[in-house]
Amino acid sequence: MTIQAGIGQQAAAAFGTLYAEVQQFYAHQMQLLDLGESQRWAETFTEDATFDVPTLPEPVRGRPGLVAATSRTAAQLAEAGQRHRHFIGMFDVSERPDGTVDVRSYAIVYASVIGGDSQVHRVCVCEDVLVRVEGALQVATRRVTRDDLA
Amino acid sequence: MTIQAGIGQQAAAAFGTLYAEVQQFYAHQMQLLDLGESQRWAETFTEDATFDVPTLPEPVRGRPGLVAATSRTAAQLAEAGQRHRHFIGMFDVSERPDGTVDVRSYAIVYASVIGGDSQVHRVCVCEDVLVRVEGALQVATRRVTRDDLA
Amino acid sequence: MTIQAGIGQQAAAAFGTLYAEVQQFYAHQMQLLDLGESQRWAETFTEDATFDVPTLPEPVRGRPGLVAATSRTAAQLAEAGQRHRHFIGMFDVSERPDGTVDVRSYAIVYASVIGGDSQVHRVCVCEDVLVRVEGALQVATRRVTRDDLA
Numbered sequence: 088m089t090i091q092a093g094i095g096q097q098a099a100a101a102f103g104t105l106y107a108e109v110q111q112f113y114a115h116q117m118q119l120l121d122l123g124e125s126q127r128w129a130e131t132f133t134e135d136a137t138f139d140v141p142t143l144p145e146p147v148r149g150r151p152g153l154v155a156a157t158s159r160t161a162a163q164l165a166e167a168g169q170r171h172r173h174f175i176g177m178f179d180v181s182e183r184p185d186g187t188v189d190v191r192s193y194a195i196v197y198a199s200v201i202g203g204d205s206q207v208h209r210v211c212v213c214e215d216v217l218v219r220v221e222g223a224l225q226v227a228t229r230r231v232t233r234d235d236l237a
Numbered sequence: 238m239t240i241q242a243g244i245g246q247q248a249a250a251a252f253g254t255l256y257a258e259v260q261q262f263y264a265h266q267m268q269l270l271d272l273g274e275s276q277r278w279a280e281t282f283t284e285d286a287t288f289d290v291p292t293l294p295e296p297v298r299g300r301p302g303l304v305a306a307t308s309r310t311a312a313q314l315a316e317a318g319q320r321h322r323h324f325i326g327m328f329d330v331s332e333r334p335d336g337t338v339d340v341r342s343y344a345i346v347y348a349s350v351i352g353g354d355s356q357v358h359r360v361c362v363c364e365d366v367l368v369r370v371e372g373a374l375q376v377a378t379r380r381v382t383r384d385d386l387a
Numbered sequence: 388m389t390i391q392a393g394i395g396q397q398a399a400a401a402f403g404t405l406y407a408e409v410q411q412f413y414a415h416q417m418q419l420l421d422l423g424e425s426q427r428w429a430e431t432f433t434e435d436a437t438f439d440v441p442t443l444p445e446p447v448r449g450r451p452g453l454v455a456a457t458s459r460t461a462a463q464l465a466e467a468g469q470r471h472r473h474f475i476g477m478f479d480v481s482e483r484p485d486g487t488v489d490v491r492s493y494a495i496v497y498a499s500v501i502g503g504d505s506q507v508h509r510v511c512v513c514e515d516v517l518v519r520v521e522g523a524l525q526v527a528t529r530r531v532t533r534d535d536l537a
Contacts (some may be wrong), residue, residue, distance in 0.1 A: 093521065099404050104249050107256035107409035114327045118341065119354065162501040168386040172360050174343055176326050176476050177414045191418065191472055193495065197360045199384035205360040210497045210505040211474050222245065234499035254399050257406035264477045268491065320534040323511050324493055347495065347510045349534035355510040357511050372395065 100181075109190060109217070111182050112224045117194075123161040129153040132226045133218060133236040142232040171208065172197045188217040188224065194231070210234040249344040252332075259330050259340060259367070262374045267323040267344075279303040282376045283368060290381040320348045321358065338367040340375065344381070360384040402482075409480050409490060409517070412524045417473040417494075429453040431519060432526045440531040471508065472497045488517040488524065494531070495509040512535040 091223055112131070121126040132138065138148040147156055160220040164171055177193040191214050198208035216228045250355070269278040279300040282288065288303055289296040297306055314321055327343040341364050347357035366378045389479040412431070429450040432438065438453055439446040442460075447453055464471055477493040491514050498508035516528045 103407035104253040107253035114329045179414045214433040254403040264479045376429035
């Protein structure tokens with residue numbers, strides 16, 4: 088490990104700390120979404136976050152819109168007797184000098200019919216900008232693309 | 238990184254260390270399961286661990302029961318010419334003051350027919366309590382739910 | 388955390404740093420592959436790396452062969468109107484005394500038809516030997532097996 092000695096080793100350790108924090112952030116955030124905890128989920132975004140996903144006709148801005156969109160989806164799934172799980176990973180993380188964090192990741196959405204089968208529903212790429220608000224990470228902008236769309 | 242200075246930074250670094258340890262623990266544990274290494278897999282649980290999964294008629298307690306259950310599954314898969322892989326991730330990790338670690342994660346089980354196709358078999362949520370035994374993590378209790386079951 | 392005090396705690400912290408580095412390495416490498424960035428992808432391997440995967444008739448050695456193989460695959464996918472994503476995880480990581488890193492992981496390949504469905508394409512086990520070149524990790528040898536093949 089001599090190559091990484093001194094400042095290189097400190098930077099590597101700091102990156103490791105950040106990387107774990109990012110993973111924990113996403114795991115918790117996506118679990119909140121899948122639990123239907125729309126309000127708590129929305130609070131992992133900044134107050135004025137932009138959220139651009141293919142399932143919405145246009146980008147949403149701000150938490151009330153986030154809550155509305157995910158509450159609607161949760162209600163539709165419950166009515167259809169289905170469960171969705173968002174499995175996110177493959178985090179490509181880079182930190183800017185000002186502490187803003189760019190994360191490009193893959194998210195697989197699995198759909199299960201209660202009493203039926205489970206299958207892959209969507210394969211997505213998620214590009215986020217994370218910022219710190221009172222020390223904690225929040226999503227400032229999210230842009231999701233789906234592999235099955237042109 | 239000024240926000241995280243001092244004690245906050247130390248706590249973040251300690252969490253990063255724990256988070257990596259948890260990930261390594263699960264990767265190794267699930268690989269042992271998929272390799273059919275039932276005995277070594279069972280040793281990643283405490284002596285008196287409880288294991289509550291939908292595939293078993295009732296919760297198992299203790300390593301001999303764990304070995305029996307997974308050996309049976311391994312034999313059935315071999316006979317059917319199939320392979321299963323347990324892909325676990327999405328770790329939501331929190332450590333209690335006494336060092337016990339709560340982990341809620343997602344586990345996707347993939348099934349492949351040798352000479353055939355691969356597909357999603359099960360989508361599961363895994364809730365574990367991990368404890369330290371001689372410094373190493375072990376599962377004290379595991380409760381798994383399946384998305385396709387009510 | 389008293390059990391991990393002293394040298395144990397330092398080793399755990401060093402492992403955490405390495406584990407994050409390994410995860411970041413694979414996330415970035417696989418994203419380059421899926422983006423069709425064959426040249427930059429090949430540069431994440433050593434100059435004389437060996438690459439042994441079931442899709443190739445025989446193992447490839449060296450970057451020009453890697454670029455050729457992946458460029459061919461990228462062209463075929465584009466022509467077929469499909470996208471592949473390599474979702475790798477489940478890293479079982481161990482470092483040798485000389486700094487070489489052994490990594491056994493699972494890689495799921497998802498295939499999406501543009502304008503159609505997404506599904507699991509392949510379930511693979513990836514066994515790599517990583518080395519450091521000027522401080523950065525590179526793959527020296529990769530051996531991939533597919534669950535659907537005998």
